[in-house]
Amino acid sequence: MTARDPSNSDGSPHLELQDLRKEYSERVTAVDGLSLSLSRGELLVMVGPSGCGKSTTLRCIAGLEDPSSGHIRIAGDSVVDRPPEARNIAMVFQNYALYPHKTARQNIGFGLRMTTNLPGETVRERVEDAAETLGITDLLEKKPASLSGGQQQRVALGRAIVRDPDVFLLDEPLSNLDATLRSEMRTEIQTLQRELNVTTVYVTHDQTEAMTIGDRIAVLRDGRLQQLGTPMSCYHEPANRFVASFIGEPSMNLLECQFDRPNRSFEGAVNYPADDELATAAAAATSPEVTLGVRPEVPTLFGPEADATGPTFSGTVDVVEPVGERSFVYVTLESGPQLVVATTGGAPVREREPLRVAVPRDGVHLFDGVTGEALRHPARDERDRPVPSGAD
Amino acid sequence: MTEDHDRAEDGGSGDSYDGARNRPPRSDGGTAEEPAAGGSRADGGTTSASGTVAERLPGAPLEEARDALADTDRRLLDAVVYGLYAVAMLFFAFPVLWIVSASVRPQGELLTFPFRFIPQEVSLTAYQRVFREGMVTWLFNSTVITLVGVGSIIAVSVPAAYAFSRFRFRGRRQLLGLVLLFQMISSIIIIVPLYSVMTTLGLIETRVGLILLYVGIQTPFSIWLLKGYFDTIPEELDYAARIDGCNRLQTLRHVLLRPIAPGIAVVAIFNTVFLWSEFVLAYTVLGSERSLYTISIGVYEFQSQFGNDWRAIAAASVVGMLPLVTVFIALQRYFVKGLIKGSLKGE
Numbered sequence: 001m002t003a004r005d006p007s008n009s010d011g012s013p014h015l016e017l018q019d020l021r022k023e024y025s026e027r028v029t030a031v032d033g034l035s036l037s038l039s040r041g042e043l044l045v046m047v048g049p050s051g052c053g054k055s056t057t058l059r060c061i062a063g064l065e066d067p068s069s070g071h072i073r074i075a076g077d078s079v080v081d082r083p084p085e086a087r088n089i090a091m092v093f094q095n096y097a098l099y100p101h102k103t104a105r106q107n108i109g110f111g112l113r114m115t116t117n118l119p120g121e122t123v124r125e126r127v128e129d130a131a132e133t134l135g136i137t138d139l140l141e142k143k144p145a146s147l148s149g150g151q152q153q154r155v156a157l158g159r160a161i162v163r164d165p166d167v168f169l170l171d172e173p174l175s176n177l178d179a180t181l182r183s184e185m186r187t188e189i190q191t192l193q194r195e196l197n198v199t200t201v202y203v204t205h206d207q208t209e210a211m212t213i214g215d216r217i218a219v220l221r222d223g224r225l226q227q228l229g230t231p232m233s234c235y236h237e238p239a240n241r242f243v244a245s246f247i248g249e250p251s252m253n254l255l256e257c258q259f260d261r262p263n264r265s266f267e268g269a270v271n272y273p274a275d276d277e278l279a280t281a282a283a284a285a286t287s288p289e290v291t292l293g294v295r296p297e298v299p300t301l302f303g304p305e306a307d308a309t310g311p312t313f314s315g316t317v318d319v320v321e322p323v324g325e326r327s328f329v330y331v332t333l334e335s336g337p338q339l340v341v342a343t344t345g346g347a348p349v350r351e352r353e354p355l356r357v358a359v360p361r362d363g364v365h366l367f368d369g370v371t372g373e374a375l376r377h378p379a380r381d382e383r384d385r386p387v388p389s390g391a392d
Numbered sequence: 393m394t395e396d397h398d399r400a401e402d403g404g405s406g407d408s409y410d411g412a413r414n415r416p417p418r419s420d421g422g423t424a425e426e427p428a429a430g431g432s433r434a435d436g437g438t439t440s441a442s443g444t445v446a447e448r449l450p451g452a453p454l455e456e457a458r459d460a461l462a463d464t465d466r467r468l469l470d471a472v473v474y475g476l477y478a479v480a481m482l483f484f485a486f487p488v489l490w491i492v493s494a495s496v497r498p499q500g501e502l503l504t505f506p507f508r509f510i511p512q513e514v515s516l517t518a519y520q521r522v523f524r525e526g527m528v529t530w531l532f533n534s535t536v537i538t539l540v541g542v543g544s545i546i547a548v549s550v551p552a553a554y555a556f557s558r559f560r561f562r563g564r565r566q567l568l569g570l571v572l573l574f575q576m577i578s579s580i581i582i583i584v585p586l587y588s589v590m591t592t593l594g595l596i597e598t599r600v601g602l603i604l605l606y607v608g609i610q611t612p613f614s615i616w617l618l619k620g621y622f623d624t625i626p627e628e629l630d631y632a633a634r635i636d637g638c639n640r641l642q643t644l645r646h647v648l649l650r651p652i653a654p655g656i657a658v659v660a661i662f663n664t665v666f667l668w669s670e671f672v673l674a675y676t677v678l679g680s681e682r683s684l685y686t687i688s689i690g691v692y693e694f695q696s697q698f699g700n701d702w703r704a705i706a707a708a709s710v711v712g713m714l715p716l717v718t719v720f721i722a723l724q725r726y727f728v729k730g731l732i733k734g735s736l737k738g739e
């Protein structure tokens with residue numbers, strides 16, 4: 001997908017979080033100094049493992065939780081002191097949270113009835129408009145229990161769009177759906193979001209979902225922002241070891257090594273001779289401890305006798321995971337660590353067979369072994385470059 | 393089965409398959425259909441074919457016998473179970489039926505020898521006496537006290553249970569424990585201090601006093617029960633309501649009240665039964681004010697130191713029972729469903 005230009009038309013951020021903190025007690029800090037800004041109509045995905053503070057952040061934006069400190073601004077106005085209904089946001093929950101005793105029509109119209117003084121006829125029209133947009137007009141008189149998961153999801157979306165909100169907040173909206181429906185709804189949400197041009201924060205723990213749906217993604221861990229950027233920049237230029245391992249499926253191979261400066265080589269999980277560029281990058285590390293990062297598509301597999309470019313390691317195939325046009329080959333190197341290598345689906349690789357793995361130097365990421373910060377990324381094609389943005 | 397036969401007839405790689413077939417113990421019902429396959433096998437290894445035949449010939453009658461035996465066993469088990477049901481039913485129903493029977497007997501025919509369950513002659517004089525003595529007043533008092541009492545209990549315990557389930561305030565757990573503790577104190581034990589407190593407050597011999605007492609005594613249990621129901625409702629529903637512009641009270645009213653309706657029904661029925669038939673507190677509080685007597689005190693009226701009018705007691709009990717039975721039958725669907733749900737998912 002192409003990244004939309006996050007620097008919006010009027011230049012000012014539409015939704016802005018500034019140094020947001022949420023502490024539940026002295027020991028539990030759910031969100032730790034989070035700053036983000038979204039331009040109007042942008043879709044930002046917050047992704048991270050469970051407990052990383054993404055849902056808490058969303059609830060803070062919604063007004064369901066009070067942040068301990070920090071600012072939340074929507075269209076330039078601080079909303080921290082406003083109740084949820086006065087923030088003009090709409091939220092879709094993982095379990096949809098439809099009111100079980102109300103029909104789809106009542107579910108969608110409830111918010112309008114509670115927050116506005118619109119006449120019944122107008123509410124009716126708006127509910128029907130929303131239902132038409134989502135293709136659920138014939139379900140309006142049904143109650144949630146008699147709707148399928150996908151239909152419930154649509155009603156929940158209807159409840160969100162009927163109020164014409166400034167900001168959409170989606171909390172893992174697809175997790176309760178099966179795989180086929182999930183990709184269908186994913187596209188639908190994307191299309192809807194674009195058509196309505198509503199600033200959207202989308203929370204998920206699924207990095208594939210994050211990569212495919214977001215204009216930009218914010219990777220969170222332990223309440224801290226790890227990286228904010230386009231999906232491609234997070235993939236190709238992960239800010240640290242965590243982002244590197246979290247984004248990408250299968251995740252990046254990480255090899256713990258020490259940099260041996262006199263010999264200009266990495267020793268440890270693998271013995272890997274460095275070139276000038278790697279050596280310079282490794283010299284900037286806080287200690288000799290570094291981590292080499294290799295995406296599965298970087299190494300190539302060779303038979304025992306073929307020639308290869310770049311340093312080569314001997315190993316044995318543990319498992320081959322064919323996924324169609326590609327296969328993932330898990331190779332245990334003689335020096336100990338296991339590497340995942342992506343090959344073409346038809347590659348003649350068999351389990352328990354010895355082979356060699358070539359790891360070209362220009363595909364190697366380097367991370368500081370102590371801080372985990374990235375020291376060096378492989379060069380990328382220009383077309384993959386992230387759109388320059390102040391927030392990155 | 394058919395598929396397997398096809399495979400066997402294809403021959404060739406059937407070795408391991410035959411091996412499997414030769415396993416002697418076959419208790420599944422499919423065995424009887426197999427000889428055709430065994431016999432029609434052209435290539436068939438002799439051992440396997442003879443094995444199967446030898447295994448099957450005596451097999452069929454044996455299985456029939458086994459089936460017959462199992463059938464008898466099942467019937468016997470059914471009979472025992474239904475017998476036990478009948479005994480239990482009789483055990484619970486007898487007192488009720490006996491009271492109905494006693495209430496319609498003519499005077500002097502209460503205890504006859506030999507024992508007769510169904511009276512020879514039906515007389516309604518006991519009912520006449522009961523209504524002459526003030527049954528209508530008692531029914532009225534019981535109805536008022538039960539309706540207002542149960543209504544008040546629900547009005548107090550629903551918001552309280554909501555708060556305990558949803559609000560995270562300091563001392564929440566301790567307070568919940570305290571509520572449970574109050575539930576454990578028998579009201580009979582504190583009846584003397586209660587009496588003096590109520591006298592001081594001027595609540596003795598008033599319906600309000602009795603209702604307040606009932607609310608106080610029954611609320612803890614009701615809070616716990618309802619909290620269990622609230623806990624089963626996902627908190628996202630509250631969030632959704634708040635985003636839709638509800639405050640806490642509106643959330644409770646518009647969004648949560650309906651999903652916990654089965655719980656409220658359970659609380660209502662349970663407390664109705666208790667309040668309707670409660671005697672000790674009612675007798676203590678209402679004392680000698682005859683115009684305030686409830687049905688349970690009314691029944692007691694026919695018992696005196698000079699003799700008990702058992703027929704009248706029975707008749708009053710039957711009349712007192714009827715409203716409860718009606719309510720229970722009307723709401724039993726909720727009652728059973730609610731009880732099961734609460735006990736499975738409650739905290």
